[in-house]
Amino acid sequence: MDLQNADCILIEGSNMAEAHPVGFQWVMEAKKRGATVIHVDPRFTRTSAVADLHVPIRAGSDIAFLGGLVNHVLSNDLDFREYVVAYTNAANIITEDFADTEDLEGLFSGWDPETKRYDPVSWHYEPPARMSDDDVANIEDVQDGEPVSHEAAQSDTHGSGGSPLPWKGRRDETLQHPRCVFQILKRHFARYTPHMVEETCGIPASEFAKVADALVANSGRERTTAFCYAVGWTHHSTGAQMIRTSAILQTLLGNIGRPGGGILALRGHASIQGSTDIPTLFNILPGYIPMPLAPLHQSLDAWVEDDEGKAGFWGNIRSYSVSLLKAYWGDAATAENDFCFDYLPRLTGDHSTYATVKSMIDGGCKGYFIVGENPAVGSANGKMQRLGMANLDWLVVRDLQMIESATFWKDGPEIETGELVTEEIGTEVFFLPAATHVEKSGSFTQTQRMLQWRDKAVEPPGDCRSELQFYVDLGNRIREKLADSTDEMDAPVLELAWDYPVDETGEPDGESVLREVNGTGPDGAVSSYLDLKPDGSTACGCWIYAGVYADEVNQARRRKPHWEQDQVAAEWGWVWPANRRILYNRASAAPDGTPWSERKKYVWWDPEQGRWVGKDVPDFVPDRAPDHTPAPDAHGPDAIGGQDPFVMQTDGKAWLFAPLGVADGPLPAHYEPAESPVANPLYPVQSNPGRRSLKTPSNPINPSRSEVFPYVFTTYRLTEHHTAGGMSRTLPYLTELQPEPFCEVSPRLARERGLVHGEWATIISARTAIEARVLVTDRLRSLRLGDRFVEQVGLPYHWGGNGLSTGDSANDLVNVTMDPNVFIQDKVGTCDVQPGRRPRGPALVEYVAQYRRRAGVPEEGDL
């Protein structure tokens, strides 16, 4: 909604008009008020059609483009200097040991070619000139090589906290010191020239200049620019760094924490934000508290040590963690037993979904719950997914419809080719029908962190049940079956606080679960995370959601119509944290606490009241004066200075340079996707050196610059379908609107390969070949990179073999090569395209094998 306040909106890595149609009305609202809308995307879509400017880009080259913009801003002194000096770490001085990609031919210092990991010790802030006792202790830790960890699992886990810094560091606010972040940034991005952007992205210098000028003209005191992205950024082996590049750019332009600014992640599922906050993710617990790691965390103290007491709200980690343990284990969790810390399983490495699938193929994981997902269609490299499922002992699928992940044993693509035989598959499959969104009550968290409660409208039919009911029931049964066990292994299950009353239909009360999530103390429901205590007197299932049940009221259920409220609409739903709509909004005021401008007034300091006031809940200590300097020995929120708006970071500053916490470098650098038709124009290092590969025969990788696989493919969604199709290919209305899969190709590519509009084409990668109808269109432009053209093939990925509308899955073409921070895969790869339908049966396997041989792909896969 705040998008309507933007003066310029850059949409990149997202086709917002088609994938988030109703959200897009706010872009149009901004445009009506005069905002410039720019769409940077490989395809011309309905988003481009209403944008002021569409800039086609080669898929996967976004860091080069954004890096070019950073360079433009830095080399022409166009940054919002007052903001940058006060609110970012531009002034921080980095240790002498740091070496950049400029010095090391595309790598940063700390690279270990053996482990293919970075040791970030040389990326640190130079220690402060005058050190407190804490700093001295910390410096000793760092010199001992601990506890600084750059494990990928951790770079993600500090999502809400930022990585813990050992010290705030020395600053040069003139930004002249050669080792200050600002100067390092300048040197690092100097090679991202308009010419380089053209060579890498296929964007002519004249187009680049238009974007650069629009961003700069619409940033500063009076104006703000917003960025929107979706999986066009996240789905890359350099995804985290793509987003970081945009964050660097937006921070340099002063567009974070201000109305009409920010970087908006457009998320694809109703509660994908919620399932990250209250995660069903391997590496975090609710509220982004990291899962303990076996090598580091063998006690409560060790677990919270890195973060505890550090400046900012994250410094209260012990209160959040102890309250979570109390929510989990209730009365069993006491100060004497470390609040049952030992009941938490500890991680020993990457347990993410792709690693798990490989483990299934290898026989190390034998049971699988699939709950409202369809990995046989929706995950990269569908064959790997199905081979994994075929090697299980048991599989539970909970869904509304008979999805492909439930029927792979009967009619999956591998049954057709003979690679799998039904009678030989030993997997026992339970399909349990689920309740729809109107057959249960509960909350979703949408893309701007807003929780909205749904009331139950009708009872689910037949055996259909909510997940709430299924899991409460499952937990009850497991606990009954283990009731007599004295095995230590079973203690966490038996002592679990698992007393959920159910109604006559067996349905648990969702509001009582939400109340547990909110947290409770001696006086009932807590009203904010500031109420949480480290002594066990409070319990809280997810500290960032504390307040959603304040005053014993389900705040997520609020539905005050927008016409009865101002634009912020604070009484509709509830936004974490603390019903705050714009994060870090202290930055909407100048260092002295006055609004940057009348036009962009949002939150400011009221000297009379001695408080922060404004249109939103201030994201700051409410009475912390702008000129406050914390005492040197202050901890947690007390250590936040009056001019440190980034209250979750240990130094209160936005990180242009990440001294810690990012697995593949303190600054973004452009590397090519794992499969690319070109050599990396920026560095001698071709692909992200830290990328994670899955070495298994079903995941072969096309060699880069292969003439056998000369084209780029990229997958995407349509308005009328939803991800893996289970909720859309099964509905008559939607199927009628988009009845079959297709591939979009440029007229030039169609000529080159003899493809006919409306006829069939076969698209081939080292994994498999799929077929789709041909759509020849100018919407895909042939990109000129130096003296050659690059062609891109657009593939909607919603289809599979079941449902009312069927077709080959584009995800079967996609390889699994992952970003080292978040273990998310590339969605782009290389391919060949041929006219006509693909071979059937065993002939398909041979057809693809021939391609692999011609391209020189090792038969055993990526080994």
Place this chain on the structure above:
Amino acid sequence: MVDFLGWPLVRQLTGADRLGRGAAAQSPRSRDLEPRTRSADRVVDSVCPFCAVGCGQKVFVKDGRVVQIEGNPASPISRGRLCPKGSASKQLVTSPTRVTTVRYRRPHGTEWEDLDLDTAVDMIADRVIATRRQFWRWEDEQGRRTRHTTGFASLGGATLDNEENYLMKKLYTALGAIQIENQARI
């Protein structure tokens, strides 16, 4: 005798609606149609279950069945609008191909079989207990305590409620299961 006076053409020529765009062209069927939203017994506040925009929905219920789902005009996010997916969401509930009974495929089986829900959940509980134990690990190679199992995994959450995700993670964590993932990774 045919009542030709009721013919639309005659009505158009003789009545007030000379252009034939209103009353003259209306059939008794269309005249008697009433919006399902008006005859509903109840209207329930909901939220679209597809993408993360989070459009507000009004669910119209009659005789215990969903008869219509529309956009909620009061929502500051969506102001009453729904895209094709949100507009089609009634069919998620009423789809004729929706599966409403448990289906079971035994190992090496070639067809689905029926299974009672209660039995199914009980069988699943047994399998969780057995697999958890089979792949239990107290320590890693260096003797550091792990207290986890890698025997079973879970995928899903982004289409579910916060309360559901919360209980899933809580139960799995107590069981020592760590390979818990959802669409946010994919």
